[in-house]
Amino acid sequence: MASTTQKFLPILVIFSLLHIISAARNTLHEQQPIVDDPSNTMLLQYHRGPLLSGKISVNLIWYGKFTPSQKAIVSDFITSLSSTKNHKTSNNPSVATWWNSIGKYYHLANKKTSSLSLTLGKQINDESYSLGKSLTNKHLTELASKGAQSNAVNVVLTSSDVAVAGFCSSRCGTHGSASSKMGRKHSKFAYIWVGNSEAQCPGHCAWPFHQPIYGPQSSPLIAPNNDVGLDGMIINLASLMAATVTNPFGNGFYQGPKEAPLEVASACPGVYGKGAYPGYAGNLLMDKTSGASYNANGVNGRKYLLPALYDPSTSTCSTLV
Template sequence: MAYMSMRSPLFPFAIVIALALAPCSYGLNQPTRQSSSLASTSTTLNYHGGPLLSTPGSINIYLVWYGTFPPQEMAPIHDFFASLGSSGGQQKPAVATWWSTILAYKDKAGKPVSGRVRVAAFHEDKTCSLGKNIKRPQIANYVKKMMDTQVFPFDSNGVYLFLTAKDVVVERFCSGSCGFHENMVVSPRGRVVYAHVGDPGTQCPGLCAWPYAIPAYGPPGNPLVSPNGVGIDGMIMNIATILAGAATNPFKTGYFQGNALAPLEAVTACPGIFGPGAYPGYPGELIVDKLTKASYNAYGANGKKFLLPAIWDLKGLNCKALA
């Protein structure tokens, strides 16, 4: 399932529509203070009775690094996954604290979404075997081939995540979309979840890496300083959004609002909210590193700092943000 986010200053109410991924651009960071949007939303995510990624143990991530990713770009993404479900030794607020909000999402048997996420395997395709202009069905076929050739195992509680480098063009990416998650039947074994997130650093930073980049059209303002690089931090925000949606609505029968083909999900129900006091064009109160001036709201493994989007809290019935 893909996500489309209207997080642009031209859409001040930031209604997330259908098939695209947030956190896309929601406007510019502005210093003036207004009432918080955390309590003003009337969103309700209904449960539609289907399975979640709730198998005991962990949600297993199978990464495809498609294109050239230098080690310094891969490391923050690996550290983000390493931070999920394991808060030992981390400063607060931790990435695991962010994921803990997802644990309130339970299936019809009362089993919560898996509390741990880990990278189970990864594959590097530096030669871009599909070329550098890819259609979405090609991603599904690629993932299926990874299973057919036993590069990856079949895993019904996994997410097969196709990550593309900054010079790879994917259908609909940067055209209102920052990525997507979908599912497919891998006969006769069953159904799996696959997803795509691209590096928006050069293609569409204002759309898919806000508030670390300025949208092409909107009010004047300055972007925030990113802790890991604009493109990579944009990818991590979008991976977080995709992961939350895939875990709570993997097969279009889980938690969402609206049409199953155009849903609001756990994170896309909270567009543009990253910290307390957020409102359209202002991401909320964040932590600012005194030395680097980078803004973030979560601490992760190996000293990494991340900016993670708010999640719809089923207990508080509001958008729950860190920091």
């Protein structure tokens, strides 16, 4: 099993905005963020491996208790990644626009166009906590295996009362791959895990919708879906989705050691809008009715806050606003 663990912790006492930890070695590796530094030309190297392509189903494995409204926040986000006729967002900036910017990495990998097409797949519920309320990395892979293991990304989402190894102390989510066997054929499938931090560490994993544990103590922003835990999960899920398609099996686009890589979203921690700096998410849009901060429109009138992505054509962190 290959696994990449990322810590989305935007504020620290020092100016290092990101910690990346190797799940296998369990050692902390600090990385400096790259923001508008022209010396970082093609910072993320291509290691000649495959990127996800073709028609990919995103299957959601809900572990623990989630309300229907919470599930809708996530499923609408996955649907928003695609700009099909049936699920087109008229308002800009959109989630689909944010996602389409990843196409630049397909060009760099000598693919004429991004043939990737995402759809919302099956949703699997495990409200009985079949593996308990304290999960290991092995448990996460076991849960991810419940989804389809061909042409799929399986996303494990754990509820706020579930403890996961390394959660809060060193990570908010992870992505990786696992082996599968279909008949005589062996293959790999990609998976993601994201936890709901609301009851455990919102200052770590749901900033800027909660005051950070370290650094400048600015007032938290209002979450666009009125759910600090779920809106924080969307930020981390978005980051991990971008990393998964561009580095699904550990030999795609990244910088640094394979076990603890810097990837397309983790290269720009804590950046959500122009003018961002430590403790400030950037200049964002504000909903006139709720006062919530966001930078992307989704299907069904949804609003989301999505992280900046590293733009290989400009060597900068690119934001929607």
